[in-house]
Amino acid sequence: MLKLIGAAIILLSTTLAGLRVAGYFARRPLQIRQLRTALKILETEIVYGATPLYQALEHIANRLHGEVSRLFKTAARLLDNNDELTTYECFRKAIEQTWPHTAMKAPEKEMLLHLGTVLGQSDREDQKKHIELTIINLHSEENQAKENQAKYEKVAKSLGFLGGLLVVILLF
Amino acid sequence: MVIGDVTRVLPDRIRRWVGDFPSDVQNKVEEIRLRINRPVECIVGGRSFFITGEGSLVPSDEQTAAFTREEAVQLMNRLSLHSLYTMEEEMRRGYITISGGHRVGIAGKVVLEGGSVKLIRDITSFNIRIAREQPGVAERVLPLLVNEQVIRSTLIISPPQCGKTTLLRDLARLLSTGTSRLPGRKVSIVDERSEIAGCVGGIPQKNVGPRTDVLDGCPKAEGMMMMIRSMSPDVLITDEIGRAEDGYALEEAIHAGISVITTAHGKDLKDIMRRPTLSRIAQSGVFERYLILGRRPSIGSIQAVYDENFTERRKERMLC
Numbered sequence: 001m002l003k004l005i006g007a008a009i010i011l012l013s014t015t016l017a018g019l020r021v022a023g024y025f026a027r028r029p030l031q032i033r034q035l036r037t038a039l040k041i042l043e044t045e046i047v048y049g050a051t052p053l054y055q056a057l058e059h060i061a062n063r064l065h066g067e068v069s070r071l072f073k074t075a076a077r078l079l080d081n082n083d084e085l086t087t088y089e090c091f092r093k094a095i096e097q098t099w100p101h102t103a104m105k106a107p108e109k110e111m112l113l114h115l116g117t118v119l120g121q122s123d124r125e126d127q128k129k130h131i132e133l134t135i136i137n138l139h140s141e142e143n144q145a146k147e148n149q150a151k152y153e154k155v156a157k158s159l160g161f162l163g164g165l166l167v168v169i170l171l172f
Numbered sequence: 173m174v175i176g177d178v179t180r181v182l183p184d185r186i187r188r189w190v191g192d193f194p195s196d197v198q199n200k201v202e203e204i205r206l207r208i209n210r211p212v213e214c215i216v217g218g219r220s221f222f223i224t225g226e227g228s229l230v231p232s233d234e235q236t237a238a239f240t241r242e243e244a245v246q247l248m249n250r251l252s253l254h255s256l257y258t259m260e261e262e263m264r265r266g267y268i269t270i271s272g273g274h275r276v277g278i279a280g281k282v283v284l285e286g287g288s289v290k291l292i293r294d295i296t297s298f299n300i301r302i303a304r305e306q307p308g309v310a311e312r313v314l315p316l317l318v319n320e321q322v323i324r325s326t327l328i329i330s331p332p333q334c335g336k337t338t339l340l341r342d343l344a345r346l347l348s349t350g351t352s353r354l355p356g357r358k359v360s361i362v363d364e365r366s367e368i369a370g371c372v373g374g375i376p377q378k379n380v381g382p383r384t385d386v387l388d389g390c391p392k393a394e395g396m397m398m399m400i401r402s403m404s405p406d407v408l409i410t411d412e413i414g415r416a417e418d419g420y421a422l423e424e425a426i427h428a429g430i431s432v433i434t435t436a437h438g439k440d441l442k443d444i445m446r447r448p449t450l451s452r453i454a455q456s457g458v459f460e461r462y463l464i465l466g467r468r469p470s471i472g473s474i475q476a477v478y479d480e481n482f483t484e485r486r487k488e489r490m491l492c
Contacts, residue, residue, distance in 0.1 A: 046255075046257055050257060050258045050260075051255075051258070052253045052254070052255040052258055053253065053254045053255040054253065054254065054255075056255075079253075079254050083250060084184060084246075086245060086246065086249060087249055087254040090254070119254075120249075120252070120254040120255045120256055120257065121256055122256060122257065122293075123256065123257055123260050123263070123291055124257040124260060126257075127257050
C-alpha cells in the first residue's frame with residue numbers, strides 16, 4: 001500500500017515538472033509576441049503622440065496583461081519617481097525585477113536592454129528606427145521560440161510522465 | 173520660492189550647491205551656466221561667479237568643480253522627462269521652457285537638414301535663465317502709454333537683459349486686469365519663444381491677467397494675424413519684432429484698431445533707425461510711443477520716451 005502511494009507521488013511530481021517545462025515552451029512565444037505588441041504601441045506613442053516615455057509605458061502596461069504588463073508598469077513607475085537614475089538604469093532595473101517571472105530567455109532580454117540604452121535619448125525618427133529594429137529581432141526570436149515549442153512541448157510533457165514511470169518501475 | 177522649479181531639474185550635485193546658497197543670494201541668481209568639463213558659472217546680481225567643490229561662490233575659476241558629461245545627461249533627462257523626442261521643436265530652436273517659465277538655452281553640435289537647423293545634439297552648454305516676475309513694474313509706465321482710455325501702440329527698445337520682457341508681461345497683466353481708471357481689456361499675446369507667458373503644455377506659468385489669451389510658440393507675423401481673426405483683442409502683445417513680415421502684420425493690426433505693444437533690441441532710437449526693416453516699420457508711423465529702457469540707475473529704468481514724430485517727450489509732463 002505504502003509503495004503504491006510512493007509510486008503515485010513520484011509519478012505525479014514528475015508529470016507536473018514535465019507540464020511546467022512544457023508551459024515554459026508554450027509561454028515564451030506568447031510573451032515575446034506581447035513584447036512586440038508593446039513596442040508597436042510604444043512606437044505609435046512616440047512617433048505620432050510624442051507622449052513622454054513614462055506615460056507611454058504606462059499606456060502599454062494598461063493595454064497588456066500578465067508579466068509583460070508588469071515589466072512596463074515597473075519601468076513607468078521608476079521613470080516617474082526616481083530622478084537620480086538614468087533612463088537606461090530605470091529600464092534595466094524594471095527588466096531585472098520582472099524577468100525571472102517571465103518565460104522569456106536571454107536573447108530577448110539583451111534586445112530589450114539594448115533598446116533601453118537609446119530609449120528617449122534621441123529624436124522621433126531615430127527612436128522609430130531603433131524600435132522597429134528591435135521588433136524585427138524579436139520576431140525572429142519568436143519564430144525560433146515557436147519552433148522550440150513545436151519540438152519540445154509535447155516531448156517535455158511525455159518525458160515527465162514517462163520518466164516518472166521509469167523511476168517507479170526501477171524502484172519496484 | 174522662485175528657484176524651486178529650477179533646482180528640480182538641476183543635477184544632484186549642483187542642486188545641492190544652489191539649494192545651500194543663502195536665501196538673499198538665491199533671490200538674486202539670474203543665470204546658472206553649465207558647460208561640460210568647465211566650472212559651473214552663476215550670474216548673481218549682474219556679476220559672474222564660479223562655484224567651488226564646497227558650493228561657495230568665487231569670482232575666479234581656480235579650485236572650482238567641473239560640470240561632467242554624466243551630469244549633462246542627467247540634466248537633459250530631467251528637462252525632457254526621459255523623452256528627448258518630445259522636445260524636437262525645442263532642440264531646433266535652441267531653448268527649453270520649464271515650469272515656472274524659466275528658460276534653458278542650449279548649445280552643442282547642430283544637425284542640418286536641407287540647409288536649416290534640424291536639431292542640436294551633443295549638447296555641451298546649458299544656460300538656465302531664472303525668470304522673475306516683477307508685478308508692478310508696468311504701473312509707472314502705464315501713464316505714458318494711455319491717453320484718455322486709448323492705449324497707444326508702443327515699441328519698447330532696450331539692450332538684452334534690461335527687463336523688456338518683464339515689462340511686457342506686466343503690461344499684459346495690468347491691461348488685462350485693469351486699474352481704477354482703466355477698465356480691463358482683452359489682451360492677446362503671441363509668444364513665439366514662450367518667454368512672455370512661459371507656457372508649459374499651453375498653460376501660462378506667469379501671471380498675464382484674467383483677460384489674456386496666449387498663442388504659444390507661434391511665429392509672430394502669422395500669430396498676430398491669427399489672433400486678430402480669432403480672438404478680437406483690444407491689445408496685441410508680442411516680443412522682438414524685426415522681420416519684414418512682422419511689419420505687415422503690425423500694420424494690419426493697427427489699422428484694425430488694435431493697440432500693439434512690442435519690443436525690439438537696441439540701445440536707443442538711432443539703433444532702431446539703422447536697422448532696415450525696423451526703421452521701415454517705424455517710418456510707417458504705426459507706433460505712437462517709443463520707450464527706451466536701460467540699466468541705469470537700475471535695471472528696467474526708463475531712459476527716454478519718444479512720440480510718433482520721434483520727438484522726445486518730457487517724462488515729468490507725461491507722468492502728471
